[in-house]
Amino acid sequence: MSATTLDATPTPSTPPPSRPVPSATPAPRRRRGALRSERPGVRIAAWATVVVCGGFGLLPVYWLLATSLTPRDQVFAYPPRFFPAAPTLDAFAALASNEQLFVYLRNSVIVSVVTAVLSVLVSAYMGYSFSKFRYRGRRSLMYLVLASQMFPQALLLITLYSVFSAYGLLNTYTAMVLSFTTFTLPLCVWMLKGFFDTIPDELVEAARVDGASRLRIIHSIVLPLAAPGLIAAGLFAFVRGWNDFVFALTLAGPEKQTLPPGLVNTFIGEASTAWPELMAASLVVSLPVAIAFIALQKYLVGGLTAGAVKG
Template sequence: MSTVLDTPRSAPPAGGAPDRPARRRRRVRDRVGDERPGVLGWALLVLLLGFGLFPIYWMAVTAFTPDADAIGGDFRLFPARPTLAHFAAFFTDATLVRYLVNSLVVAGVTALLGVAAATYMAYSFSKFRYRGRGSLMTMVFVSQLFPSSLLLIALYVMFQNLGLLYTYTALVLSFSTFTLPLCVFVLKGFFDAIPDDVIEAAKMDGAGEWTVIHRVVLPITGPGLVAAGLFAFIRGWNDFIFALTLGGPDTQTLPPGLVRTYITEAQANWPDLMAASLIVSAPVVVVFILLQRFLVTGLAAGAVKG
C-alpha cells in the first residue's frame, strides 16, 4: 500500500508542452490550412470566370469589328481588321455627349443626396432611442423587398402634378428613393460599430450633437460613406426604366439614350452600341477600382457591431 502511495506521478512535459488532444487539433488545423483547390476546383473557377467575362469580351470584339464584318459579314472571334471608328462616332455625336453629361450630373447628385440623407437617418436609428424607431427601421428596410418599378406610376403622377416631370429634379429624387434604404442599411451597420464611449467623451468635452456628428463620427465613417456613395452612384448611373419614363429630351441619361439612338424598328447598329456601352461602363469601372479599398473596408467595418 505504501509503495503505491509513494510512487511519484509522471511530471508534465517540460516547457508546458500541449497534451495529445491539443496536438491533434493543431494537426487537423494545419491540414485544413494547407489545402489548395484541386483540378476540379480550378476547372470550375475557370468556367465561372469565362461565363462572367465572355459577354464583355464579345462586346469588345463587336465594338472593334467593322460594320461590313459585324452585320452579315465574316464575323470572327478576333477582328481581322480592328477599327476605332465606332468609338470616335460616340464622341462626335453631340446628343450622346449630352446624355453622358446628364448621367454624370444625375448620378453624382443622387450619390451626394442619398449619402447625406442616409447619414442622418442611419445615425438616428443607431444612436438614438425614441418611440416608433423600430417601426421606421422596419419600413425602410422592408421597402427593399418590393421592386422599385412599382413606384414608377405614383412618382410619374406626382412629378406631373408638381410640374417637375422631365427635369433633373425628378430623376434625382426618384433615384434617391430606391437608393436611400440601401445606404441607410450600410451606414447603420457602420455607426453601430462605433463605441458609445467615443460619443460620450466628445459630449463631456462640450460638443453638441451636430459637432459630434460632423467632427467626430463622420471622419471615422469615411469608408462607410464611400461605400454607400458608390452604391448610390452606380444605381443612378445604370437605371433605365425611371430615366426612360421621367427624363425628357434635354435630361435623358445614357442607358435609355443609347437604346433610342442605336436601336430602331428597322435595324440595330450593334457595333456602335457595343462601343458606346464600353465607354459608358468605363467610368464606373474606374471609380470602383480606385475606391474598392474603401468599399471593402466600409462593408467589413459596418458588418461588425461594437
C-alpha cells in the same frame, strides 16, 4: 579513525549526461483541410473554378470589345468569329463625332453625382439616429425603411409620374434625382447604421462630456470615422443613378435623358441597329463605373461588411 573516516568519504563522480526531456505540448498536427488543399487534384479544381467564373464574368466584356471592333456588315457573320477578321475603330470615331452623346453624358454625370451626394447626406443622419438614439417608434421606423425595398420599382413608376406631372417636375433633373434617391436610401441607411454601430458609444459620451454639441459630434467625430461607409454608400447611389433606364426614359425628355436610354434611342431603330456603335458606347459608358469600383473597392467591402461582426 582518520583513515577510516577518509575512506568513508564519498569521492565525487561525473554526473551522467542529461537526456532531453520531452516537451509537454505535442507538436501541432496538420489539419485535414490543409492536407487536402495540397493535393494536386484540389488545386486543379480550385484553379478551374476561378477560370470558369472569371470567363463567365469577362466574356461579355470581351464580346463588347470584339463587336465594337467588327465592321457592321460582319457582325452577324456565320459562323461567328471570336476575333474580328478586319478590326476597325470606326465605331469609336462615330461616338466622338456624335454631339448628342455628350449631352447624355453630361446629364448622367449631373444626375448621378447629385443622387450620390443627396443619398449620403440624408442616409448619414438617418443611420446615425437609428444607431445612437433611443426613442419611441425607432424600431418600427427602421423596419418601415427596410420594407420599402420590397416594392418593385416599376410598380411605383405610374404613381411617381403622376406626382411629378402634378407639380410640373417632368423632364427635369429634379424628378430623376428624387426618384433615384428614393430607391437608394433604404440600403444606404442600413449600410451606414451598421457602420455607426461599430463606433463606440463611449467616444460619443466623452465628446459630450467635453461640451461638444450633437452637430459637432457627428460632423467632427463620427462622420470622419465613418468615411469608408460614406464612400460605399455614395458609390452605390452613383451606380444606381448612372445605370437606371426605366425612370430616366419615362420621367425625362430627350434633353434631360441620361446615357442608358440615350444610347437606345440613338443606335436602336425600328429598321436596323448599329451594333458596333452601341457596343462601343456601352464599353465606354462602363469604364467610369469600373474604374470607380477598382479604386474604391476596399472602402466598398468595408462599408458593406461593417456591423456584420460585433465584438
